[in-house]
Amino acid sequence: MDKPSKQTVRIGFYICHCGSNIAAMVDCPAVARFVGTLPHVVLSRDYKYMCSDPGQELIQKDISEHQLNRVVVASCSPLLHEHTFRGAVEAGGLNPFFFHMVNIREHDSWVHTDPAEATAKAKELAHAAIMRVAMHKALEVKKVPVHPDVLVVGGGIAGIHAALTLANAGKKVFLVEREPSIGGHMAQFDKTFPTLDCAACILTPKMSAVGTHPNITLLSYSEVTKLDGYVGNYTATVKRKPRYISEDKCTGCQECIANCVYKEPKFPDEFNEGLGKRKPVYIPFPQATPQVVVIDPQTCLNFRNGELTGKCKKSCVAACGDKEAIDFSQTETFQELKVGTVIVTTGFQAFDAKRMPQYGYGKFPNVYTALEIERLVNTSGPTAGHVVLRDGKTEPRSIGIIHCVGSRDKKTNRWCSRVCCMFSLKLAHLLKEHTGAEVYNFYIDMRAPGKGYEEFYDKLLEEGVHFIRGRVGEVTDWARTPDEEGKLVIRVEDTLAGYVRRIPFDMVVLATGLEPHADAQDVRRMLNMSCGSEGFFLERHPKLAPVSTFTEGIFLAGCCQGPRDIPDTVAQAGAAAAEALALIDKGFIEQEPNTAFILEDECCGCKSCIPLCPYTAITFDAANKKAVINEALCKGCGTCVAACPSGTIVQNLFDDEEIFSEIEGVLAHE
Amino acid sequence: MSNEWQPRIVAFFCNWCTYTAADLAGVSRLKYASNTRVIRLMCSGRVDPQFILDALAKGADAVLIGGCHPFDCHYAEGNYKCLRRFQLLKRMLMDMGIEAGRLRLEWISAAEGEKVKRVINELTETVRQLGPLGIPQQFAEWDKEMEQFAAHVEAGEALKTPCAEHAPTQEPAHV
Numbered sequence: 001m002d003k004p005s006k007q008t009v010r011i012g013f014y015i016c017h018c019g020s021n022i023a024a025m026v027d028c029p030a031v032a033r034f035v036g037t038l039p040h041v042v043l044s045r046d047y048k049y050m051c052s053d054p055g056q057e058l059i060q061k062d063i064s065e066h067q068l069n070r071v072v073v074a075s076c077s078p079l080l081h082e083h084t085f086r087g088a089v090e091a092g093g094l095n096p097f098f099f100h101m102v103n104i105r106e107h108d109s110w111v112h113t114d115p116a117e118a119t120a121k122a123k124e125l126a127h128a129a130i131m132r133v134a135m136h137k138a139l140e141v142k143k144v145p146v147h148p149d150v151l152v153v154g155g156g157i158a159g160i161h162a163a164l165t166l167a168n169a170g171k172k173v174f175l176v177e178r179e180p181s182i183g184g185h186m187a188q189f190d191k192t193f194p195t196l197d198c199a200a201c202i203l204t205p206k207m208s209a210v211g212t213h214p215n216i217t218l219l220s221y222s223e224v225t226k227l228d229g230y231v232g233n234y235t236a237t238v239k240r241k242p243r244y245i246s247e248d249k250c251t252g253c254q255e256c257i258a259n260c261v262y263k264e265p266k267f268p269d270e271f272n273e274g275l276g277k278r279k280p281v282y283i284p285f286p287q288a289t290p291q292v293v294v295i296d297p298q299t300c301l302n303f304r305n306g307e308l309t310g311k312c313k314k315s316c317v318a319a320c321g322d323k324e325a326i327d328f329s330q331t332e333t334f335q336e337l338k339v340g341t342v343i344v345t346t347g348f349q350a351f352d353a354k355r356m357p358q359y360g361y362g363k364f365p366n367v368y369t370a371l372e373i374e375r376l377v378n379t380s381g382p383t384a385g386h387v388v389l390r391d392g393k394t395e396p397r398s399i400g401i402i403h404c405v406g407s408r409d410k411k412t413n414r415w416c417s418r419v420c421c422m423f424s425l426k427l428a429h430l431l432k433e434h435t436g437a438e439v440y441n442f443y444i445d446m447r448a449p450g451k452g453y454e455e456f457y458d459k460l461l462e463e464g465v466h467f468i469r470g471r472v473g474e475v476t477d478w479a480r481t482p483d484e485e486g487k488l489v490i491r492v493e494d495t496l497a498g499y500v501r502r503i504p505f506d507m508v509v510l511a512t513g514l515e516p517h518a519d520a521q522d523v524r525r526m527l528n529m530s531c532g533s534e535g536f537f538l539e540r541h542p543k544l545a546p547v548s549t550f551t552e553g554i555f556l557a558g559c560c561q562g563p564r565d566i567p568d569t570v571a572q573a574g575a576a577a578a579e580a581l582a583l584i585d586k587g588f589i590e591q592e593p594n595t596a597f598i599l600e601d602e603c604c605g606c607k608s609c610i611p612l613c614p615y616t617a618i619t620f621d622a623a624n625k626k627a628v629i630n631e632a633l634c635k636g637c638g639t640c641v642a643a644c645p646s647g648t649i650v651q652n653l654f655d656d657e658e659i660f661s662e663i664e665g666v667l668a669h670e
Numbered sequence: 671m672s673n674e675w676q677p678r679i680v681a682f683f684c685n686w687c688t689y690t691a692a693d694l695a696g697v698s699r700l701k702y703a704s705n706t707r708v709i710r711l712m713c714s715g716r717v718d719p720q721f722i723l724d725a726l727a728k729g730a731d732a733v734l735i736g737g738c739h740p741f742d743c744h745y746a747e748g749n750y751k752c753l754r755r756f757q758l759l760k761r762m763l764m765d766m767g768i769e770a771g772r773l774r775l776e777w778i779s780a781a782e783g784e785k786v787k788r789v790i791n792e793l794t795e796t797v798r799q800l801g802p803l804g805i806p807q808q809f810a811e812w813d814k815e816m817e818q819f820a821a822h823v824e825a826g827e828a829l830k831t832p833c834a835e836h837a838p839t840q841e842p843a844h845v
Contacts, residue, residue, distance in 0.1 A: 077693045078710070079685075106696025107708055111787075117704040124707055525741055530687070533781040542697075550686055550744070550780070594712060612715075614746035637745035638716030642755070654711055660724055666680060666707035667728040 009040040009134045012068040013126065014059065016050035016075035018105055025109035025118045031074065035126050040134055042066050050075050056088035063092030070133045074102035074126050080541070095138035097593070097653065102129045120669070128665025135658045139593040142631075146232035146553075147340030148584045151176065153224050153523075156184020157566060158345035158558030158573040160206050165577035167215035171584060174337050175210060176219045176238055181288035183207055184347055188271065188371060190378040192566055193426040194456035200287060200380070207289040220290055225334070227342065227527055230635070231553030232589050236337045242330035244295035249325035252291030256281050256326060259319035261312060267299045269382070272375045276382030281316050286380060295326070302328060341553045341580040344537065345573065346523055348559035351406025351413065351512040358474040359402060359510055364488055365390040367475060367508045370423055377430045387434045389507060396437050396506035400490045401428055402472045403443040407513030415534055417513035417563040421447045424511045425456060428465045431509075440466040440503065442492055450565065468503075470495045475508050514563040527554055536562045547576040552589065555579050594636035594653040598627055602648035609640035609649060677797035679706040679790075680725040681734040684714045686744035687779050688736025694783035702787040703794040706734060714738070714775075715748025719759045722773065726763075729806045732772040732797045734789065739777040749777065771796045772803060 013035045017023035028046040036044035043066055049055050050073055062068055071094070073085050078101040086096035104122045112118040148171055152163045155177030163175045175182065186192075187207075189199035210216050219238055226237035257279055265277035271284045280300035283293050297303040301312035308328055317326045353361035353369050361367045366389050368376070379385035388395055401424045407417040421443065428439045446467070448457045461467070470492045479485045480502065487504035494501050516535035517523070524531050528551045530538040537560050540548035547555045555576035558569040583589060605625035610618045617633035618640060620626075629640075629649075641651045650656070683689040689710050695702070711717060714737025722733045735756065737749040756775045764770055774793050778785045 077696070079690065079693060103693075103708075103710075106693040108704075110696040110699055111702055112704040113701055114704065121704050121707065128707070128709070528744065530690075530742075530780040538780055550690070612751060614748070635745060637713035637748045638711065639713060639745065639748045639751045642716050642718040643751070651712075651716070654716060656718070656720075659709065659711070659718075659721060662709050663680060663721060663725050663730075664728055666709070667678060667725065667730055 009070055010042045010066065010068050011040045011070040011072060011130055011133060012059065012062050012066065013041055013044040013130065014050055014055075014071070014073045014075075015044075015046045015104070015122070015126070016055070016073065017046065017048045018075060018109075019048065022075070022105050022109045025112060025115055026104055026122045027115065027119045030119055031122045031126055034123050035130060038127060038130050040070075041130060042068060051081050051084055056084070056091070059085070059088045060092035063089070063094055068092075069094060069098060070136065071099045072102060072126065072129045072133050073099070074104045074122065074129070076105040077103045077107070080544070096141075097139040098133070098136050100129045100133040100136065102126050124666050124669055127668050128662040131661040131665040131668075132658050135655065135661050137652070137655075139652050141590045141593055143588040144230075144232050144591055145588050146583050146586070147234070147338055148172065149174065149337070149339045150341050150343060150580050150584070151224070151234070151236050151337060151339040152343045152345060153527075154184070154345040154347055154558070154560070155179075155182030155210075155218075155220065156345060156347045156558060156569075157186040157203065157206075158347070158569045158576075159184075159343070160203075160210055161570050161573035162343045162345060162557055162577040162580075163216055164206060164209055164213065165574055166580060167213045169577075169581055171215065171581070173216045174219060174236075174238075174339065175216055176222050176224055178221070178223045178241075179284070180221045180243060180292075180294040181284045181290070182210060182218065182220060183285075183287075183289065185350075185371075186566060187285065187287070188273075188374055190374050190381075191426060191430060193422045194450070194452040196426070196429070204287040204289075207287065211289040211291075218290060219335070220292075221294065222335075224526070231551075232340045232583070234339050234342060234553065236339060236342070238335045238337060240333045240335060242297075242332060243292065244297070244300075244326060244328055244330050245293050246325045246327050247290060247292050249323050250292045251323060251325070252283070252293070253323075254283060254293060255319040255321075256293060256316035257283065259315045261301060261315050267296070272382045273369070273372045275372055275375055341555065341583055342527065343555045343557060343573075343576045343580060344523070344527060344529070344549075344560055345556075345558045345576075346517060346520070346560040348514040348563065349517050351417075351515050353405055353510045353512050355412055356405060356510075359405060359472070359508070360475045360477075360488070361510055364475065364477055364508070366396075366488060366506065367510065369510050369512050370420070370427060371512070373427050373431070373509050377427070377434055385434070387431060394506070395435050396431075397435075398438045398440075398487075398505045399428075399431050399435070399507045399509060400440045400442060400488075400503065400505040401509045401511060402475075402490070403441065403511045404471065405510040405512050406515065408444060413513055413515055413534065415513075415563070416447065418447070419563060419565045420511040420513055422450070422453055422456070422565065424509075425460050425465075427509060428460060429463065432463060432465060437506070438466065440468060440490075440505070442468050442470060442472045442490065444469070444471055450567070468492060468494050468496075468501070473500075479504075514559055516560070520560070527551065529554060529556075532562075534562075536560065547572055547579055553583060592636065592653070594638075594651060595629070595631050595634040596636065596638060596641050596649050596651040597629055597631065599648045599650060600624075600626055602646060603627055604646050604648075606645060608643055608645055612639050612643050614639070675802060677705045677731045677794055677802075678729060679732045679734055679793060679797065680730040681706045681708045681736060681790075682711055682714070682717045682721060683708050683736040684716075684738060684744070684748075685710055685712045687738035687742065688714075688776070688786070690780040691736070691778045691782045692786045694780065695786045696783075698783050700783055700787040702790045705794045705797075706790050713743065713745050713748035714752035715743075715745060717752055717755070719755050722759060726768065726772070726803060727805050727809070731800070731803045732774070732793055734793055735773075735775045736778045736786070736789075737775070739779050742777075742779060768803065769800050771800055
């Protein structure tokens with residue numbers, strides 16, 4: 001490689017105070033003075049906010065006034081503002097890659113406590129960048145076209161909203177949902193807080209819009225199993241699970257259900273949280289989208305252990321008649337989709353209340369989870385909205401709602417699930433409305449931040465719902481007094497009154513928290529995303545890129561990224577759709593030019609690099625006995641560069657000599 | 671800053687997991703020892719063993735490599751390539767008399783800011799116990815001996831010099 005001629009290198013150095021974020025710990029003027037003494041540094045400045053417009057204009061002005069041809073900025077993380085400063089350098093008339101960034105905020109001022117040490121570290125990091133940037137070369141940004149179609153993974157309210165937004169903008173959307181119907185958790189809810197809108201009334205119009213939209217291809221009962229490619233050019237493999245019903249032929253008449261050999265529904269109904277019953281051939285709920293029945297091979301008599309036996313008399317087939325929609329020969333099929341961007345809206349799972357045995361869920365029949373109550377108070381639920389205990393007839397006269405079950409608890413999940421206080425209030429209201437029972441809420445803190453939420457809490461106080469502050473110790477059926485006989489007793493320390501109480505109830509409701517899906521890790525790996533420590537998918541930046549991920553072209557919305565309520569989910573889904581639209585309408589993406597290439601003259605043809613490439617970007621040119629890197633396939637990891645025994649592979653932006661200079665720079669001081 | 675000797679540690683962090691975790695440590699305002707200088711690479715698979723040898727040769731007392739957890743590499747398997755090189759290099763460093771504690775490889779995911787803090791603090795403490803590595807000083811000493819030796823040879827006294835056994839027999843860890 002040609003070394004840049006040392007005489008021509010003219011570096012401008014800028015250190016940012018970031019208000020007091022950096023300046024409070026690092027002596028910025030001292031660092032600027034020090035860097036000013038280094039070779040090739042033409043000017044060295046400190047400035048209050050480099051990322052501000054005046055800061056960027058300063059760089060542009062200096063480039064022309066001082067004929068700078070390299071720029072170094074010491075400020076925050078390059079993951080945050082490298083792009084900003086590259087833009088400023090380019091606007092100043094330089095190739096944007098004649099720039100290097102030094103992270104003295106996240107990696108220095110924010111994590112150290114001794115100003116002298118922090119300043120010394122800033123000097124060394126700056127020195128390394130000055131040495132490195134002298135080695136930088138002009139690079140070209142490659143433009144790759146973006147496929148205009150979008151894949152939305154998960155058909156809850158987030159996925160529905162994102163899909164509709166994109167489809168209304170004229171983009172083709174594939175919406176993949178693993179359950180037989182879209183709708184997600186929201187379809188299970190009765191009312192929504194704080195407005196008490198009926199969830200079905202506001203959701204089902206959107207669901208049917210998805211079902212009929214010409215731009216949306218709905219793939220229900222399907223799962224994404226693989227995602228290949230890169231931003232703008234993804235290939236997704238979708239597994240279509242057999243529902244044993246032809247989606248094209250089924251009209252949703254449900255004659256098959258009426259004529260199933262099982263005269264009565266017999267099997268626990270997933271949609272109603274097992275409180276109701278369904279037949280082996282069923283439609284999950286009346287407004288299900290698509291309006292296509294599904295046959296469950298685990299319970300259908302025509303199967304045994306999921307294998308087709310053909311032993312049932314198949315009255316459903318007869319009932320279907322010449323529509324011939326029932327097809328027992330269906331098997332799993334796989335479909336490939338070409339898309340440019342992906343929106344992940346896989347949602348959450350409710351905390352399994354059995355993990356807190358002290359609350360007796362699964363042991364005492366009249367301990368319920370919040371989702372069960374949602375179904376119980378719902379007019380289209382298993383009891384047609386009649387709130388009765390599990391015996392099917394007794395109306396509860398007293399109900400205790402326990403907050404924070406599987407939230408804010410070091411033994412289970414540490415995070416606040418954000419929605420439980422509010423849905424507990426809503427359920428308290430609905431239960432009181434349905435039964436007139438005395439309702440108690442046991443809370444740690446009442447969290448009602450949101451438009452109209454605090455007012456809703458006030459309303460509940462006025463309605464006469466009781467609130468007791470304290471984490472419940474246990475739910476027991478062990479009666480100590482006659483009035484506790486046959487009841488569930490909640491033992492709790494009332495931390496406002498300052499004593500331990502025992503309160504008997506007919507019904508106990510557990511406000512179970514939200515947690516990542518059990519298979520969230522598999523999904524994360526498949527889509528090459530990151531997870532936070534709780535297991536929710538990690539956004540690119542918590543504030544400035546809340547729906548982006550670390551993988552370009554993959555966006556997040558809804559509870560897969562963290563617990564949130566419906567308004568926030570819908571807002572986020574809209575944001576994710578807008579991000580996808582921005583990519584699609586631009587038409588191309590600019591790829592970081594950090595790919596590797598081979599210095600053809602020096603390659604000895606040893607083939608060491610070829611098996612190392614995870615993207616099979618390296619091939620062997622047998623005629624010339626040289627390895628060749630396909631730039632379009634290279635993603636710039638640099639593994640081959642590190643392995644090349646003759647040092648003939650060069651990685652743009654992370655070239656050997658750039659890194660060696662950086663090493664020398666950080667170690668240049670005693 | 672105290673005047674006592676301070677360990678100098680060079681760290682190579684992958685862009686996607688460990689560098690982001692170090693950013694998270696910053697955003698979370700965790701506090702850790704200031705002895706580590708981070709060099710960002712796209713992948714731990716980019717860590718050329720020469721980088722490590724070069725860092726040690728230029729005065730680092732220890733080298734830390736941070737990559738994504740197994741199965742989590744942004745580039746599918748770069749972290750495994752890094753692990754293989756790390757194992758071989760570690761053995762080689764031990765043969766060269768460099769303590770195993772001076773080279774550390776850690777899988778730190780983007781969510782593990784706390785782990786960045788712990789690992790850097792632990793490594794700083796380990797190196798503090800081990801003391802300076804001092805390879806540049808060693809090189810300087812050898813150079814001086816060689817100069818003296820050359821001077822002796824020039825003066826025709828080569829056979830009398832007692833330090834012939836110190837002359838380096840092979841190229842030291844220098845790039």
